[in-house]
Each structure stands twice: as C-alpha cells, then as structure tokens.
Amino acid sequence: MSTSLAKDQRVNNLWDDSVASKLTGVDRLVYRSNCLGSDLRITNTGGGNTSSKLTETDPLTGEEVEVLWVKGSGGDLRTSKSENFASLYMDKLLGLREYYNGQADRGPKTPVEDSMVGQFPHCTFNLNPRASSIDTPLHGFLPQKHIDHMHPNSVISIAASRRSKELTQEIFGDKIGWVPWLRPGFELGLMMQQAHEADPTLDGLVMGQHGLINWAEDDKECYELTLKLIDQAADFIESKDKGADTFGGQKYDTLSDEKRDATLVEILPWLRGQVSQQKRFVGTLQSDTTILRFVNSHDAQRLAELGTSCPDHFLRTKIKPLYVDWNPQTESTADLKAKLAAGLEQYRKDYAAYYEACKHDNSPAMRDPNPTVVLIPGIGMIAWGKNKSESRVTAEFYNCAVEVMRGAEAMDEYISLPQQEAFDIEYWLLEEAKLKRMPPAKELASKIVLVVGAGSGIGKQIAHRLASEGAHIVCADLNAEMAEATANELTEKYGQGIGVSGTGISGCGPAIGLSVNITDRESIREALQQTLLAYGGLDHLVVTAGVFLPPSRDGKLSDDAWKLTFDVNVRGSYNLVDEARSLFEEQDLEGSIVLTTSVNAAVAKKGSVAYDTSKAAANHLVRELAIEMAPLMRVNAIAPATVIAGSTMFPRDRVISSLTKYDIPFEESESDDALQDKLAEFYAQRTLTKRPIRTEDQAEAAWFLLSDASSKTTGQIINVDGGLHEAFLR
Template identity: 80%
Template structure:
C-alpha cells in the first residue's frame, strides 16, 4: 500500500458529522477508530490504537469519574467494536506511577517495568473483561483527552531514517517532537510525558523506529490532525522521490504473467515443503508493480538483509525476509531451486545465530527458523502464515516495510531496528504470554483441501464441515457457478476474502471456487494450478463427484453411458490423484485422500449394473492407491447408501419414478423436498438404524478420515449406510 499523498492520493477524510449525531463518547471513539483503520496508509491491520478520556458514572458510587477507554490487546481498528476497548479508572492509572517509582531497579526492559502490566486489571472500570494493551501507558500519561497512535508508512519512513530527529524537525517544525526507540510500555509512556511537560505546545511525537502518536481535546480535531500529519510526511517524501533511481534502479526485468505462473506452479509445492519442516504454512503471492520494483532493484539484497524496522512489521515478517539473487532472464527454475535451497539453509543458520546471540536466561525456546517472506526477482513475494489470513497480513506488512524503505531512502538512509531490540520484542515474555493465551488451532487450520463435487449434496456438506475445522477449501465442481456459490457461503461465514494482487485469483480467503471436469486431465491441471496460486500447496483431497445413469425401460444401458459411468466414478478419481501426486511428492508433507464409493459396490441388485460395478472398481482403486501413495499420503473412502437430500442424482422425475416403482403414495402437487423425504424414509426402513442417510453423515466420516484421529488408517472403505446388512463384509 502506497504512502504517497499527492493531490489525487491524500488519505481520505471519512468523518461524517451526521454519522456521529447521538453517539456516546465511547461510540464516537469506535467511530473514529473505524475511520482510521479503514485506510492502510494510516495504519496496518491490527496495528495502532486510539483512546478517549471520558466522564462516566461509577457503578459503585453513582458519581461521575474520569475513565480512559483505549483499544485493548488484539483486534483491528477497522473492525473494532466497543467490546474491543478496555476501560480503566484514570486516577488509578496515574497512581501506578507512584507504585513504579517505588520499584527497585526500575527502567526500560526490566522485570519491574513488565510487572506494571499486571496492575492494569486492578484499574478496570465496570468489570470490563477486555485485556489492556501494553501501549496503555502511552495514552494514560499524555494529558490530552483524545489520542491516536498510528503506523503510517510515511511517518515510519521518517522514524526509520538515520537522521530521524532532524527530519522530524525539518518536516513538522515545532508542532511535533521526537522520541528515540523504546519498547512500548511504562518507560516510553513516562518519556512521552516528560516531552510534553517540557513543551506543552506539542501536538504529537514521532516515535523512533516505530510510528506516530498525536492528540487533541476534541475527537474530530484529533482525527483530522492524524490525517494532516500523515499527508505532510508523505508530501515531503514525494518531493524527494528518486523516480527510476528508486532502490538504486532496476537490475532485473519482470517475467510476464504466463511465464511467472508456470514457474510458480512448479516451484510452490517444493518451496512449501522446504519452509514447512516444523509446521505447515499457507501462502499468499504478490507480484504487483510496487513489489516487483523492489525485488528487481539493485538495492533489494542490501535492504532485505537489513530487515524491517517497525515492531509491528517484523513480528509478522520475522527479523528479515529471504531474498534470492536469481536472474529471471538467464537462469532456469532448477537454478532458482538450488539458490533457494542454499538461501534457506543460510537463513536458518542466521536465525539460529540471531537467537543464540541475543537470548536471555529466561527467553522462550527458539521459534521456527524458516522465513515467512521470500523475495524473488522477476516473480515477486511469497508470504507464509499459519492460515490464509495470517499470510495475507504478512504480505501486507512487508509491503509496508518496502514503502518505509522507499521513503527513508528517498529522504535519507534507511536503518533497521538493532537485532537485540528486535529480539527483545519478538521474544518478550509478555508477548509469549499473549501467544499462550491464544485459543488452540483447529484441527485443519493449516490444511488446504480440494473438495470435488462441492457444488451440491455431499460435497457441499463436506466443504462446510471442513471449513468449520479451519480448512482452506478449494470448492471444485463440474458446475463452476455452483462451486463458487459454496465458496461464497464459506467466505461469508468465516471471513471476507480478498483478491491477491497479480495472481488473477479472486475471493482468495478461506475458500475459492473452481470448475473442474475430472474426466479431463487438462481441466484437473488447471484446478490444481489455481489451488497452488491461491494457497501455495495442497494437503488433502475429497472426491464426492459421481454419476448414476439409469437404464432404459428394457433394462439396457448404452455403451456411451457405460463409458461415462466408469470415466467419472473410477477413472476420474484416478486422474485427479495421479495429477496431484507430483504436488504431494514435491511438498514431502503428509496428506490424506478420501474418495466416495458406495455400498452398491458390495451389494448385487437389479437396475444399476454399470453404477454398481463402477463403485466396486472404485473400492479396489482405493486399496491400490493406498499402496501407491504410501507412506506419505493416506487413501480411504466413504461408502454411502442412497443419499437423497441435496443430491443431483435424484431429480424430481427420478424420485417420482422410484416412488411409483415402490408403490409409495404421493401427490403430484408435493414439493421436491416432500417427495425426497418420502423416498428417503422408505430407504431408511431398509437399514438397521431406520433413519435416513444425510450428506452431513458423509461429511462427518470424511472429516474423520482427513483428521489425525485416523492417522493410522489407509486403504479402507467406511460404510455410512445406516446399517445395510447386505453390505456387511463377508
């Protein structure tokens, strides 16, 4: 996201007086926060915080007291609601200074300073459960009623310049002061307090290596001050812009879209396997002009090695990215892999050295030493995270870091946060405690699952069941519109997706929809390519697609119908697994495949000869594939009995024909659901449990076979049929 502020591109003033009429003080704070968070030029996702000192009625005394509302730990300003803000008695917050003054050996990064966070809950107003942020002292010790602390690229560029203090003076004059880098907390709050006491006319402070904080006694005035300071910084940067000489000028040319995609499809499974040696990651790709300008530049290697500056950035992007100096015009993909392999080895060693050099006696254990950002000339950036949301934010943050470097290099010289300071943030015990408070990850949180047949029936139910467990679902179906409809449903439930710049993939959030014909290998290859470009890899496959073609009245089935039945029900599943095999092998990560057969594959009966024999073949295909794919990938199957609900195999005419055949009473005026329910109830009476078999029953079994609960199970067909004794193994 650009930090520029030309006449056409100033940060937008979203304040609308009509929207604030009748709002309480806290509601106005939420409104202001949402306006600020809506523009990533103002602050990044999850970054920054706002506060308001308000008069509230004390529930204990019934009297008015001063209360500070401040964005609590976690959350994002753009989407924050009142429950995302902590509320604290202002007098109690100020009284904490006396407690701190009485602590022995107090000072920056001391146990005494960290211990003050434990006092925040004692200041809570009205039993508010929202945990206070470590930035609380910054807001408490500044006297203004309204305070904005933002992370705009333009101001961080000033904060991360070698001449940061002089630039602050040059750009803002006497209205904005400067403080050197200090880790957020009590000491930084006290330092800011002293700065304002020394110069009461200040409107804000540039925080070295960090960002901007400014204030006013009116909330709209505070908001507009924030915007004006950001614009002023951006305008100054643009006046110094180096044009084609930015980042030392261009060293490499970008690849065209087709060539880039071809390399990425070949590269991503292998690269994902390399960076997922400890835990699985999900990827986000970016190849827009700004990131390409950086990775293709002469200075990319130097600046990438320096790492990021703002703590909010490197907590996501790690201390530095992995940059590989590869010539996209002269060197092959194999050379790229060789350079990446060497780079990854060196990166892990560098991270280990960083940890060993900077660690303290009580530091948490070393975290995953693999990079979360990979930069490749000609191609762009590949960001990794525990899920799509995190990898997207990681990409966003490194984009911010690139803009910070651009601005700093235009004005002066970019400098990164010293490694020890970076380590003390990354491995801060308070940050570690925050991580431990996070809810446990869901079973499939790091998994990418391709569900074929997701447009309706069992497949649609499977997609919903797996997404509920945190899976990233590629909803695939012969009917691409139905596949996308299922993906849209999942996105609506689990989070709004965004388009990933340069990939051509839209809705790249928790789910995407793709069209696929599993009888056509080119169609399968296209679906797998979209999967890789959306998420960086593939972990699991569920195939629910199938076809049943009824015989003629004479009980005959044409050769073409026989062929199609076997093409879809047997060869289609084989085609898909065979095409996906390269991805699984290159990743080297454990996976699971679930096919859908049928209890008809074990039960001989009249009227479905082609279908039943195809399902018998599919049963044995499962066993053969289990051997072929072992030990890396497990292959199992679910075998439903007749599932009527939501099935495209049971259009109204077929249901009526079956009801007539079995002499089940019905009315022509009955709805489709009523007709299906009657037929399902009839089939249920054939089972031991006497209950209709539903898509949800199949989805539960599919989830079980993908989960670690079945980690030692492969080559098996699980009947989900309500208890058809004819299908019992003999």
C-alpha cells in the same frame, strides 16, 4: 518531481459529522478508530492505538470520574467495537507512577516494568474484561483528552531514517517533537510525559523506529491532525522521490504472467514443504508493480538483509525476509530451486545465530527458523502464515516495510532496528504470554483441501464441514457456477480474513470455486495450478463426483453410457490422484485422500449394473492407491447408501420412478421435498437403524478420514448406510 500529493493519493478523511453527531462517549472513539483503521496508509492491520479520556458515572459511588478508554490488547482499529476497548480509572492509572518509582530495579526492559502490565487490572473501570495493552501508559500519562498512535508508512519512514530527529524538525517544525526508540511500556509513557512537560505546545511526537503519536482536546480535531501529519510527511517524501532510480533503479526484468505462473507452479509445492517443516503454512502471492519495483531493484538485496524497522512489521514478517538473487532472464527454474534451497539453509543458520546471540536466560525457546516472506526477482513476493488470513496480513506488512524503506531512502538513509532490540520485542515474555492465551487452532486451520463435487450434495456438505474446522477449501465441480456458489457461501460465513483488498495482494479468502472435468487430465492440471497459486500447496483431496445413468425402459445401457460411468466413477478418481501425486511428493507433507464409492459396490441388484460394477472397481482402486501412495498419503473411501435429500442424483423424475417401482403411494401434486422424504423413509426402513441417510452423515465420515483421529487408517471403505446388512463384509 511532484512536490505535493495528488488528491487521490492522500489518506482518506472518512469523518462524517452527520454520523458522529449522533454518537456519544466511547461510541465516538469507536467511530474515530474505525475511520483511522480503514486506510492502510494510516496504520497496519491490528496496529495502532486510540484513546479518549471520558467522564463516566462510577457504578459504586454514583459520582462522576475520569476514565481512560483505550484500544485493548489484540484489537484491530478497522473492525473494533466498544468491547474491544479497555477502560481504566485515570486516578488509579496515574497512581501507578508512584508505585513504579518505588521499585528498586525499575527502568526499561526490567522485570518491574513488565510487571506493570499486571497492575492495570487494578485500575479497571466497571469490571471491563478487556485486557489493557502495553501502550496504555502512552495514552494515560499524556494530559490531552484524545490521542491517536498510528503506524503510517510516511512517518515510519522518518522514524527509520538515520537523521530521524533532524527530519522531524525539518518537516513538522516545532509542533511535533521526537523521542528515541524505546520498547512500548511504562518507561516510554514516562518519557513521553516528560517530553510534553518540557514543551506543552507540542501536538505530537515522532517515535524513533516506531511511528507517530498525536493529540487534541477534541476528537475530530485529533483525527484530522493525524491525517494532516501523515500527508505532510508523505508530501515531503514525494518531493524527494527518486523516480526510476528508486531503490537504485531496476536490475532485473519481470517475467510474463504465463512464465511467472508456470515457475510458481513448479516451485511452490516444494517450497511450501520446506518452510512447513515445523508447522504448516498457507501462502499468499503478490506480483504487482509495487512489489516488483522493489524485488527487481539493485538495492533490494541490501535493504532486505537489513530487515524491517517498526516492531509491528517484524513481528509478522520476522526480522528479515529471504531474498533470492536469481536472474529471471538468464537462469532456469532449476537454478531458482537450487538458490532457494541454499537460501533457506543459510536463513535457518542466520536465525539460529540471531537467537543464540540475543537470547536471555529466561527467553522462550527458539521459534520456527523458516522465513515468512520470500522475495524473488521477476516474480514478486510469497508470504506465508498459519492460514490464508495471516499470510495476507504478512504480505500487507512487508508491503508497508517496503514503503518505509522507499521513503527513508528518498529522504536520507534507511536504518533497521538493532538486532538485540528486535529480539527483545520478538521474544518479549509479554508477547509470549499473549500467544499462550490465544485459543488453540482448529485441526484443519493450516490445511488446504480440494473437494471435487463441491457444487452440490455430499461434496457441498463436506466442504462446509471441513471449513468449519478451519480448512481452506478449493470447491471444484463440473458446474463452475455451483462450485463458486459454495465457495461464496463459505467466504460469507467464515470471512475474507483481516487482509484488506486494494493492496495488490492475492485476494482469495477461505475458499475458492473452480471448474474441473475429472475425465480430462488437462482440466485437472489447471485446477491444481489454480490451487497452488491461491494457497501455495495442497494437503488433502476429497472426491465425491460421480454419475448414475439409468437404463432404458427395456433395461439396456448404451456403450457410451457404460464408458462414461466408468470414466467418471473409476478413471476420474484415478486421474485426480495421479495428477496430484507429483505435487504431494514435491511437498513431502503427510496428507489424506478420501474417495466416494457406494454400498452398491457390495450389493448386487437389478437396474444399476454399470453403476454398481463401477463402484466395485472404485473400492479396489482405493486399496490399490493406498499401497501406491503410502506412506505419504492415506487413501480411504466413504460408501454411502442411497442419499436422497440434497443429492443431484435424485431429480424428481427418478424419485417418481423409484416410488412407482416400490409401489409407494404418492400424488403428482406433492412437492419435490415431500416425494424425496417418502423415498428416503422407504430406504431407511430397509436398514438396521431405520433412519434416512443424509449428506451430513457422509460429511462426518469424510471429516474423520481426513483428521488425525484416523491417522493409522488407510485402504479402507467406511459404509455410511444406516446399517444395510446386505453390504456387510463377507
């Protein structure tokens, strides 16, 4: 067994004197915070607090005053900037202790203690709008200039061990003290102050069931002390590591990648529908060796049932995960589904019982009783969240919980937070108030949309429009590179989310790109499988893929061209809906399908007989599918007129051919854009609105048909043609 960590296992020391020396004041605090937050072994996403007590100039008096700069409510250390830190006059903050001591019912979990958060704004320095966090007293009541409060797995393992206090002494000696669990707030700050006053030589404290807080007079020294303590704890854990006997040793074998994916594809739509009964979830899958070592072990069920310890963990993962005791070698997928169904039913009952046993008279209403973490032997973990970013972070947090359990079991015995304490954090009125302050989610924030034809033109514009409303976009196109380019644009614009790579967690963000041939059912099935493995389900389908094959100079179209036109424009859309049908039915969540036809379906004209008749057939396909897919899925279509700009259906040769056909003057030297503008303007003048039709216009109509604004609309074709009266219904 190893007695010390290898160099590449230690937390990352990112401090660079050449960078830090150029910074002053709060900028150095931001720098230190970003360094700490960049390593998940130091603290969780969104977790941890840092602070510095700095000398500032009072904007009213011009005098020098001491100001506490501390990470504000809701910030993330890895990405924080100066505006994410609250600032408070130290003298006013310390003065709150006298105010608090004068209240009759002061003490842990009392309304008075909670009300102290409302007093922090009276201490605000320089009208800083950033709200102070509940951890502010932990930083303000300790005298040192610089303080780090982190949630490292190694130290939480100590904090969540039955012999936590004794282990703290054994590992750190007399330089690090210990305080028992107490919910963060004013009382915990006072407890820490008293611990320091009792022993001023302390460099920090292990917080029972919670984490680590340490301090120094120099910010670099504080940062390096944080890293030293984390590595010291990790060294001790590794010296006690049980190797192959970790978590009681292996009980189940891992499925092959192929068998795992096939099993997931079979259960995910149904499972997503089950956990999304109150609100929709987006999934993240994890099947790396770390999580499999846990879920495949003898102790996994016992430890999972205990739940998590650190409040930061269970606020994301709920009080416990759903562990399914399924044997991947001897039991079938049908057996797994049956065990999941029974497990979900019992989980909801357990959660309701937990709520009823622990609630107070003023507790918020019971939240969604479905699990956010599902553990399956042989497969791994499925984490759920309101969007991909949140589900990735949920997975990240349960990984941290697993590492805490590993460390605690190696040293001693893992213990979880008592249920009442867990409930009082989960249903804390201050947390409820924070949730209510959050802006409302965008309409498509929890929705997964497959856009076929997203590589260019109307499909690409629709993908961008839906992503702006929070949708997760599966960009599919016959051209894989173009599909991936659109997905990359969306990811760059809307971000990977706050999950961190390198954790073994599924890495996709708000969009993925993939290839699909809608005339090939196997290709469609592969695209749907990739969608399920990326996000866990599918809510909406948009099809913009189409083909226009011009006739030869004598006006003829070959039999192959006729067949391809109908294969793509009619049968392709049917294939997509037909292959997705069982997925939608298993998921049992209402959704919408939007196909793309054309106003040419209603307007007879020379030179496009195959295209026009295929679009007429597609119009009726919409009506037929609306009947077949009701009431679960709505089916509608947009019918564009000629969209020139941004369309791959109008290459330069076709534009020139059309300009020649309509006797529109042009020069061969003119650019593609100039030629397209001339043709678009010609078509615009044939409409009632006299305005060119754009891809953006089609995207707005598609958005409407996917949104709740059209929730009573199905079987309809919406013309987006600028008012082409020849296409009016007759």
